Amino acid sequence: MQDTKHIVQPNRNRNILLTIFATVLVAVALLILTSLGSVKLGSALALFAIWGIATVSLNLVNGTLGILSLGHHGFMLIGGYTTALLILSDDKREKILASGRSSMTPFTVGLSIDNFFNAIGLTAFTTDETLWLRFLVAILLGGLMASVVGLIVGIPSLRLRGDYLAIVTFGFGEIIRLTASTRIFSPITNGALGFSGVPTEFGKSVWWTFAFLGITIYVISKLKYSSFGRAMEGIREDEIASEAMGVNLAYHKVLGFVVSSFFAGIAGGLWVSWLGGARLDSFLFTLTFFFLVALSVGGTGSITGVLLGTALVVFVRQYGDPLEQSYLITTWILAIGVILLLTALAIYIFRTIRRSRPKIIPAFYLFLIAGVATVVLALLAPSLGIMQGEFRGFGMRAIFLSILLIIIMVFRPDGMVGRAEFNWAWVFRERLDQPTEEERKQDAWLSNPELNRPGGAANTSDVEED
Amino acid sequence: MAMLEISNLNKSFGGLQAMTDVSFNVNEGEIISVIGPNGAGKTTLFNLITGVYTPDSGDVRFQGQSLVGKKPSQIVDMGIARTFQNLRLFTNLSIMDNILIPQHHKLKSNWLQAILRTPAYKKEEEEMRKFALEKLSFFGPRLMSFRLYQPVLVLSYANRRRSEIARAMATGAKLLLLDEPSAGMNPKETIEMTKIIKRMRDEGGYTILLVEHKMNLVGEISDRVVVLDYGKKLAEGDYKDVVNNPEVIEAYLGKKATDDDKAKKDGGLE
Numbered sequence: 001m002q003d004t005k006h007i008v009q010p011n012r013n014r015n016i017l018l019t020i021f022a023t024v025l026v027a028v029a030l031l032i033l034t035s036l037g038s039v040k041l042g043s044a045l046a047l048f049a050i051w052g053i054a055t056v057s058l059n060l061v062n063g064t065l066g067i068l069s070l071g072h073h074g075f076m077l078i079g080g081y082t083t084a085l086l087i088l089s090d091d092k093r094e095k096i097l098a099s100g101r102s103s104m105t106p107f108t109v110g111l112s113i114d115n116f117f118n119a120i121g122l123t124a125f126t127t128d129e130t131l132w133l134r135f136l137v138a139i140l141l142g143g144l145m146a147s148v149v150g151l152i153v154g155i156p157s158l159r160l161r162g163d164y165l166a167i168v169t170f171g172f173g174e175i176i177r178l179t180a181s182t183r184i185f186s187p188i189t190n191g192a193l194g195f196s197g198v199p200t201e202f203g204k205s206v207w208w209t210f211a212f213l214g215i216t217i218y219v220i221s222k223l224k225y226s227s228f229g230r231a232m233e234g235i236r237e238d239e240i241a242s243e244a245m246g247v248n249l250a251y252h253k254v255l256g257f258v259v260s261s262f263f264a265g266i267a268g269g270l271w272v273s274w275l276g277g278a279r280l281d282s283f284l285f286t287l288t289f290f291f292l293v294a295l296s297v298g299g300t301g302s303i304t305g306v307l308l309g310t311a312l313v314v315f316v317r318q319y320g321d322p323l324e325q326s327y328l329i330t331t332w333i334l335a336i337g338v339i340l341l342l343t344a345l346a347i348y349i350f351r352t353i354r355r356s357r358p359k360i361i362p363a364f365y366l367f368l369i370a371g372v373a374t375v376v377l378a379l380l381a382p383s384l385g386i387m388q389g390e391f392r393g394f395g396m397r398a399i400f401l402s403i404l405l406i407i408i409m410v411f412r413p414d415g416m417v418g419r420a421e422f423n424w425a426w427v428f429r430e431r432l433d434q435p436t437e438e439e440r441k442q443d444a445w446l447s448n449p450e451l452n453r454p455g456g457a458a459n460t461s462d463v464e465e466d
Numbered sequence: 467m468a469m470l471e472i473s474n475l476n477k478s479f480g481g482l483q484a485m486t487d488v489s490f491n492v493n494e495g496e497i498i499s500v501i502g503p504n505g506a507g508k509t510t511l512f513n514l515i516t517g518v519y520t521p522d523s524g525d526v527r528f529q530g531q532s533l534v535g536k537k538p539s540q541i542v543d544m545g546i547a548r549t550f551q552n553l554r555l556f557t558n559l560s561i562m563d564n565i566l567i568p569q570h571h572k573l574k575s576n577w578l579q580a581i582l583r584t585p586a587y588k589k590e591e592e593e594m595r596k597f598a599l600e601k602l603s604f605f606g607p608r609l610m611s612f613r614l615y616q617p618v619l620v621l622s623y624a625n626r627r628r629s630e631i632a633r634a635m636a637t638g639a640k641l642l643l644l645d646e647p648s649a650g651m652n653p654k655e656t657i658e659m660t661k662i663i664k665r666m667r668d669e670g671g672y673t674i675l676l677v678e679h680k681m682n683l684v685g686e687i688s689d690r691v692v693v694l695d696y697g698k699k700l701a702e703g704d705y706k707d708v709v710n711n712p713e714v715i716e717a718y719l720g721k722k723a724t725d726d727d728k729a730k731k732d733g734g735l736e
Contacts, residue, residue: 006562006614007595219581226580227570227591234556234567241554244516246542246571246637255577419558433560433615 010432015424023214034206042206043274044318048311049209050270053216054287055294055306057263060220062292063301063419064229065256066236067158068166070288071173072264077180077283078149079142079265084195084278085188086113086138087131092197102193103186111188113137135202139269146265147258149176154257158250161239173288181280194279195272203273212270216263221303223259232256236301290317293401297408299415304422309415313401320397329387330378337374344368467530469494469673470515470546470641475524477514477697484510485521485697492641497667497674499684499705502694503717508677509551511694512643515675516548517541528641543571547639549630551646551677555618561629562614565598568637601635604670605662624655631662635670642666644676648683660686681709693717 009015034042054072061069085108093109096102113134117125125133157168180189202208223229231252234242243249272278290313298309344367351359381387408415425432468491477485485507492498500508513519515526517538526533533541547568556564573580573594575587602609605628618629627647634642647663648656660683666672678684684691684705691708693700695717701708708714 006599007592222581222583223577226577226583226587227566227573227594228577228580230559230563230567231570233559233563234570237556237558238554240518241550241556242567243538244518244542244548244550244554245568245633246539246547247567248537248539248571431612433612435612439611 005432010430011424011428018424026210030206030210040318043204044314045206046204046209046270046274047318048314049206049213050203050267050274051291051294051314052213052307052310053209053263053270054267055291055298055310056213056216056220056303057260057267058288058291059295059300059303059306060223060232060256060260060263062295063306064224064236065232065253067253067257068162068169069257069260070166070170070285070292071153071176072260072291073283073285073287074173074176075146075150075261075264076268076271076287077177077280079139079146079268080272080278080283081180081189081195081268082142082145082265083135083138083269084198084272085111086141087135087199088112088195089197089199090114092195096190096193096195099193102190103183104190105187108187131199132202135199135273139202139266142269143262143265146268147262150258150261150264151254154254154261155250158253158257170285173285177280177283189280192280194277196277196279198272198275198277200273200276203270203275209270209274212266216266217303217307220259220263224303228252228255293405295415297405297415299417299419301419302415302417302421304420305415305417308417312404316397316401316404320400323396323400324393326390326392329389329391330381332391332393333374333381333387334378337371337378340367340371340374344371468492469529470675471525471527472511472515473525473527475511475514475526476522477510477519478522483697485514487524488694488697488699489524490692490699490702492673492675494640494673495667495671496689497663497676497687499688499691500675500677500694501679501681501684501691502700505696506694506717507697508694509645510697512548512645512677515541515643516546539571542568542637542639545638545640546643547634547637547641548643549627549634549645549647551649553626553630555626555629555633557619558617560615560617561602561609561621562595562598564618564629564633565602565636566594568633569594569597572638598636601632604635604665605632623650624652627651627659628662631666635666635672639672641673641675644674644678646677646679648678648680656680656683659683663687685709 030045033045054076058069058072061067093112096104097106097109114126117123117134124130153169153172157165157172160168179185181192183191186192224232231242231247234245234247235249235252239249268283271282275282291310294309294313295306296309297312298307299305344364347364347367348360350356351361351364412418420426470492471489472491473489475485475488476483488507488511490498500511502508510519514521515533517533517536517540521534528541528544528546531544533544533546536544556567559567573590575584575590579587599610602614608625609629609632618626621629627650631642631644631647634644644663648659651659663674663676664687667674688705690703691705692702693708693711693714700713700717701711
């Protein structure tokens with residue numbers, strides 16, 4: 001009697017085929033983009049994928065589980081340093097040993113996948129051609145290390161709630177970074193010197209990074225749409241209610257945290273490879289801050305949104321350097337004028353779309369007049385002989401990103417897509433939450449004009465029958 | 467043996483004795499109402515049974531096992547589920563998700579199997595959905611079909627109450643604790659809720675312990691009524707006997723003040 005629509009996902013096979021097709025399409029697009037041969041584009045794409053892994057995994061904790069975690073950079077550091085130490089080439093290791101400033105011991109310098117493979121007799125895998133295998137092993141170990149630390153950090157701290165937990169995770173993130181620089185750990189981390197010369201052929205490779213991104217998205221979206229993910233979303237919505245419905249809070253929080261730190265470790269491994277070295281100052285809190293911006297801009301809780309946010313942040317970071325160059329002061333003023341005029345235009349368009357009355361408000365005139373005045377000033381300034389010289393906009397990228405964040409928070413507090421997720425049903429306009437024609441006919445309340453009279457407050461209750 | 471045995475339960479919050487020596491039994495297949503004026507300790511009693519609070523002394527036994535010191539989620543595992551007085555649905559999630567989350571504790575697959583979508587997990591997921599539809603159909607068509615995928619926040623208040631009861635049923639519990647199931651409902655919906663609670667017992671086989679203020683609902687469905695006042699059990703028994711009990715009337719309506727009482731009260735104030 002029950003149709004299977006509510007039990008299994010409708011059009012499941014079609015969706016799987018479309019997903020495979022879309023993946024192939026993305027691969028072809030990447031192939032075309034990489035064949036253009038632009039180094040800058042390639043590294044921007046790789047950075048998008050690496051930060052995408054980090055944000056998607058952070059989103060599992062911040063968005064799905066509803067816990068504000070600020071220590072993601074700490075877990076990335078563990079993954080990154082583990083990977084760097086394990087795959088560093090032999091000549092770099094010799095340099096570290098020879099250096100007087102390094103506090104690494106011969107034993108810790110010898111910690112490498114190379115030596116491990118040699119020890120167990122797999123010398124075939126220690127050649128330069130098989131570096132990829134060693135990298136794979138190293139990065140997985142880095143992820144595991146990060147998840148073990150995530151487990152150790154998570155069990156005590158996840159008993160806290162809200163702001164307190166945020167402060168604790170932030171604290172742990174910083175503790176990880178600072179202990180890595182102490183004397184106790186510097187034989188492993190090489191202290192403030194870090195590791196330089198980490199092979200960049202993986203972190204800079206679009207294929208490697210996107211493959212890891214694909215795996216991350218696959219695992220985390222499968223987790224999100226499983227019963228475990230639903231339980232996590234229940235915890236986000238209402239901890240007390242989900243506990244009263246039998247959800248083991250501690251278990252699910254720790255599970256989410258550990259899976260998230262595993263992928264943070266993977267992202268860290270790729271990040272050191274992208275940078276070509278592991279240094280403590282490449283794992284500052286600003287890294288987590290950028291991820292949080294990506295989350296807020298795209299939509300916390302949505303993998304789709306988070307990836308859009310990451311794309312935006314990476315774009316501003318990689319292609320924002322024109323913002324930080326030296327220009328004539330008049331150019332800057334002209335730019336401000338144009339922004340003011342665009343704001344006026346935006347006000348006009350918004351009020352037209354939203355059908356607000358009056359369509360033109362005082363603020364519109366304010367921005368219009370200020371904009372015109374600024375543009376005129378900028379154009380006249382050279383002939384009047386004022387405002388000469390140049391100005392270099394240091395930090396303009398961060399300012400631009402912040403302004404962008406403010407604008408999005410004002411107009412779309414939930415981020416660009418909110419909690420909505422991309423799916424094929426949405427592409428085909430298949431709305432399960434709206435009645436089909438058949439359902440409309442069967443439903444007395446929707447099909448009966450007597451009941452459904454506009455303004456008529458009829459009651460759907462079937463009590464009247466008896 | 468009674469299904470739920472509450473014996474000499476005590477609980478205080480600082481200086482406030484919220485529960486004093488309360489004991490009563492709930493037998494399988496009964497509908498028992500707990501009534502009492504505001505602040506009588508009815509919700510505290512629910513919180514003590516479901517493990518939100520730990521009693522200072524006394525014992526709660528469910529099917530012979532003590533519930534004291536267990537976590538709320540473990541108590542759900544044993545077969546007791548509750549609803550909340552001021553609705554605690556997962557408002558941003560769909561109705562379907564709301565009814566699937568309480569079934570999560572019955573899942574046998576682990577998280578890795580869930581990520582890999584093994585056949586065993588898939589089968590369990592289908593079973594969960596079937597069970598959810600079965601529980602929702604208790605409330606007629608109003609929570610079914612396309613409404614399954616609407617977020618709870620678009621539902622009317624009465625439908626939210628129904629969803630909460632469906633959610634408690636979906637945990638697979640035998641004993642349901644309903645905290646004011648008809649709060650905020652109009653008389654018509656209250657009558658319907660009365661019928662639903664009866665059907666839950668008769669068709670669903672649930673044992674029900676409920677807190678309610680609407681006396682017509684209580685009178686119609688209760689096998690027994692327990693009256694609480696200031697954390698003490700005032701009376702227990704048949705609805706008619708209980709409401710005619712002078713102590714109960716006093717607790718609800720107050721005592722007619724005699725001159726003697728007035729003098730006492732004035733004296734007490736000094």
